[in-house]
Amino acid sequence: MKKKTINVLAVVALFSGIMFTSCLKDKNEVTPAPSITGNFDGVFKKLKKRTTGTGFDTVYKHGFAVRMKADSGYTAVSDSVSHSNSNGTFENDYNYIQFSDKTYTSGTTKLHLQGLYNYAFDGTRLQFLAGSGDTVLYFYDLRKTGN
Template sequence: MKRLRYLIPVLLGVALTSSCLKGNDQPVTPNPEGAFSGEFRLISRKPGQTKIDTAKCNISLSLTQATASYSVGGDTSKIHAASKGLYGINGQGIGFADKSVPATLATTNAPIINGKAHLHGTYLFVYNGSVLQMKTIIGDSLAFEYDLKKIN
């Protein structure tokens, strides 16, 4: 009986410790793929001013992982250009290479050409399996934000 009294605290300690040591049971979120639809925001501030302007439009984005290709459609008449090209994912970064961007601007992140934003360059992204959010900031006066939901 005396031995059992000394063994109870040890067994209790092992039981409590093992219940606190959990593995990473969270499921791995896949890379974004498929068709997405939602809002694009162009946030800008003119040099020397403090007022921030936001322009919005609805766009669609298609990501095909097998060919590493993408295409942008939707309301591309004013703020965002329709485009297509190749993309790649590295951790929380996603990079786009828009085929319609001229070679002289190929190294430019998030260019605006003829008054329209292009999905081109490197973006930080968050994806939970149904919502894809991407953002890039250029200097202190321009940001591109994509807030998209998976539609299939």
């Protein structure tokens, strides 16, 4: 009798599990990438690959701020002679952010927020990175200061 009760309970548990999981909806909906909006302040760094060993050395570090709004674009301000103040539009997915600078012209010597960058955003800290070949990286490390 004890063995039959255990077998019946096992069958009931299995059947309940199957019925419960068949009731779950499989939506196949993709969660949209996080919206990057607000005012961000921090630094941008030029990093150069070490000639010996591994890793990168900081060539320079300067203050940098950007205001980002999905509907109106971005405005970037830097206190550096290396980075241009600029504005334009941007789009992002989960891994990349694409900047299209309205002030950029080819042949310019100053950096612009122009092109494709890897990024990470946790709601407060925004970091993005772009490379120039395999030896130079430009790293932006920003914190949200307001909406």
